[in-house]
Amino acid sequence: MLPVFTTPPPLGSGDEIAVVAPSRPIEESKLQRACDRLRETFSLDPVIFETATKDWEWLRDNPEARAEDIMRAFEDPAVRGVVAVTGGDDQLRVLKHLDPDRLTSSPTRFYGFSDNDNLRLFLWKHGIVSYGAVLHPTVTVDPELHPYTERYLRRAFFEESLGVVEPSPEWADEWFDFETGDPREWRENDGRTWRGEETVTGRVWGGCFSIVKWHLQTERYLPDPGDLDGAVLALETSEDVPLPREVRYTLRAMGERGLLGRFSGVVVGRPQTHSPGLEWNPGDDYREQLRDEICAALDEYNPDATAVFDVEFGHCSPIAPLPLGAKVTLDPTVRRIRFQ
Template sequence: MVFTTPPSLGDDQALAIVAPSRPADAATLRIGRDRLAALGVETRVYPTADPDRDEPASPGARAADIEDAFADPEVGAVMAYTGGDDQIRVLRHLDGDALAANPTRFFGYSDNDNLRLFLWNRGIVSYGLGVHPDLVCDAELRPYTERYLRRALFEDSLGAVDPADEWTDEWFDFETGEPREWRENPGPTTWVGPDADPEEAVRGRTWGGSFAIVKWHLQTERFLPDPERLDGAVLALETSEDAPPPREVGYTLRAMGERGLLERFGGVVFGRPRTNAPPLEWDPDPEEYPADIRRVATRELERYAPGVVVGFGYDFGHTDPSFPLPLGAVATLDPTGGTLRFGPE
């Protein structure tokens, strides 16, 4: 199948802010729009993202907003305000042919990975990052996030992605605005399957996203691609602020193996796991949890995909700062140095 990277944001085009999951908060929406304006980006707020809305719009209305934004020639990019937990209900209302006829750069992750996997099935490349929290936390937009957001908005491909110099696992308090504590980033690590060439780079289109969303799509099956379309692809996963128990991650990878899916991937990249978030009902250890994720992942991948190359600890997903992981783009993962590059096609 042919994939399309939608055109970059034009000088005479606006970025549409939509809310496919939850409506916007007035204060953080204003911060996000101001920071996008500082990048030279004009924004338009669509009805579902109206901060005066108390409840999410109906799934049909949320789908209509997405379709309207894609169809508007004056809109060159669409960004989700934030995530949530029910966007899968929106997908049945979407006209995939209409979206494919008007490919537009979409930005979002977490619950928005539902839409991104829908777009993947239509051959449309999409990007991570959203207004909240990525553009609104801290006293200013993190330079790392800004660098890769500019590329995703204005360039043909993301190119080589370097590790951030520093990162944080702390939740930003919007009431106090207290600075968060940042720590040195050790960078990604690589695991090479026993049947893989440790010196050969893996190149394939990315598929996946937040672990919970991938799991929903495996459970519902309605929006999974034909398995052969995943041959040679790069599976991208991150565990979000839910921090699922490592055994659950292992069980899901095992189920993918039993379905004959894991063996199709040539590479896997994991985002740095978050261990600190208000919704958590347990207290994962910030040192042990990433190591446990790596342990269960490599166990299942060695069983089902011994020819795969795996990178752990990349700066995408629910970590700070992050780059806008492009789903559907061609990724090159080099096991010799753990380098990661997106594009050219």
């Protein structure tokens, strides 16, 4: 049965926001930079929980403690929001240590993406809306917080919904250099690409492609298939930059499993292609390749689905913190994305 969804109450000026590390930690200098921006830009009071002070070896060896930090943050009556310091690659190990009753009894706004989409999909299954932002890189990068990111972070912090998410006028692909602090190269946004003509509304399920794939493989945290009827699938690719055909293969498996055809729409994040150490060259046409492969899977398993590509969420710059579990309307007639 589809859970009754709760959007946790928004934060207010001066409210406490718990800083936790459900995945990996970040350097103290970046943690300080992010906390300073939370205070100075958003007038929030960051409270650093235990996991955010630990190194990776300790976090790796203590998934139970990471789960406990999350639950304690949700239960703390003074805390109005919980934000992950960064992503990682093993948060799936944390989920079995979570008590859903401790989370649902005190629903709190959670902010995270990448590896934190593990927790966000867990919250989805238990009816809690969460938001796609982390301290690093969302809040730490660039000499000043990008105005587009700041605008939508303010909505995610202080408003009931994101409302209409407009395209950003510009985007950047390369990583920000913290040593030099030099501004990144920003490119003019050439817009979003739409597929289909039908306006659809549904709850958002999905997130980072790698994490969605893990949940499909482990199965234990997936919602009942019927709970996805009419939902909107969100997908974005991380700095792993998967081969476009690998994304199609996963969508094909979802189609054969009877899942892909249940969605009324699909929202695809603008892919990041700059990734040091990548063993293959995505090329300048990676976005087009990825779009073509996703459309091929939809053509076979869900030809009537409305889809929109190159949306500002996930591993891209700038971003709007996509809320999993929230209702979204995709309107291709006016090329608009609106969250309720």
